[in-house]
Amino acid sequence: MELQLNSKVAIITGASRGIGCAIAQTLSIEGMRLVIAARSEALLNEVAQSCNNEVFAVTMDLREPDAPQKLIDSALQKFGQIDVLVNNAGATKRGDFLELTEDDWHDGFALKFFSAVRCSRAAWPHLQASGGNIINIVGVGGRTGNAEFAIGGAVNAGLLNLTKVLADRGNKEGIRVNAINPGSIATERLQTRIQLFATEHNLSLEQAAGQMAHKLGVARFGTPDEIARAVAFLASSAAGYCQGSIFDVDGGQT
Ligand code: NAD
Numbered sequence: 001m002e003l004q005l006n007s008k009v010a011i012i013t014g015a016s017r018g019i020g021c022a023i024a025q026t027l028s029i030e031g032m033r034l035v036i037a038a039r040s041e042a043l044l045n046e047v048a049q050s051c052n053n054e055v056f057a058v059t060m061d062l063r064e065p066d067a068p069q070k071l072i073d074s075a076l077q078k079f080g081q082i083d084v085l086v087n088n089a090g091a092t093k094r095g096d097f098l099e100l101t102e103d104d105w106h107d108g109f110a111l112k113f114f115s116a117v118r119c120s121r122a123a124w125p126h127l128q129a130s131g132g133n134i135i136n137i138v139g140v141g142g143r144t145g146n147a148e149f150a151i152g153g154a155v156n157a158g159l160l161n162l163t164k165v166l167a168d169r170g171n172k173e174g175i176r177v178n179a180i181n182p183g184s185i186a187t188e189r190l191q192t193r194i195q196l197f198a199t200e201h202n203l204s205l206e207q208a209a210g211q212m213a214h215k216l217g218v219a220r221f222g223t224p225d226e227i228a229r230a231v232a233f234l235a236s237s238a239a240g241y242c243q244g245s246i247f248d249v250d251g252g253q254t
């Protein structure tokens with residue numbers, strides 16, 4: 001399928017590793033010019049070097065209220081246009097509801113929910129000018145609550161609703177807004193949990209991964225690349241009639 005993304009400009013938040021890194025590499029293969037943001041300059045530079053096309057790395061803490069506007073300004077200064085915004089940065093603390101602190105809740109919302117709000121608001125007029133689109137990387141926890149995932153679930157549910165809100169507005173203003181719900185994707189974060197499970201239950205890593213996947217009702221964990229390919233599709237004109245769509249890419253977990 002010809003995605004016609006060549007030389008368009010995408011901003012990807014949280015692109016220093018995991019799903020964000022895979023999205024950067026995939027969109028770069030499609031010929032896009034990229035602006036990638038995260039906190040680690042060294043990791044961002046590694047990602048930039050692994051990409052085919054021009055990449056501009058912006059080191060910032062996206063929990064800071066003024067960081068999203070700076071990110072959008074940097075992208076415009078560098079490339080003069082924005083075609084795609086991928087709100088991917090996110091990290092929410094797991095744990096027992098009664099033990100999670102006020103700070104944990106504020107932190108989870110500050111990064112994943114509010115950076116998506118602020119990046120979308122700052123990018124909006126420029127996406128309107130380019131007829132561009134927004135893709136929110138959310139998570140199946142936004143659909144199905146889980147006792148261990150109180151903050152992540154609430155943040156994701158909010159972001160799914162924001163996707164619909166912005167899609168409704170985008171309908172009138174020529175901006176497509178869609179979301180992807182990854183299931184359990186084998187990033188470093190999941191590898192750490194597999195390692196812990198293996199140690200606790202005296203299993204090999206392969207056995208631990210198999211048992212964890214079985215408990216979730218899936219045949220295997222997904223790969224970052226499988227999320228990235230869905231992003232490339234949604235970013236492209238091939239998805240021209242996708243508006244407010246919420247794609248579960250979860251191996252059937254939901
Ligand atoms: P990850 O922890 O591997 O990567 C998160 C990215 O966000 C990194 O680049 C990190 O540097 C960046 N980041 C973290 N804090 C930041 C901050 N304060 N300022 C700027 N950048 C910051 O996570 P991942 O597994 O690749 O997940 C990416 C997205 O997908 C997240 O929003 C996550 O909630 C969502 N998700 C992941 C899974 C999964 O199984 N991996 C499942 C559902 C949803």
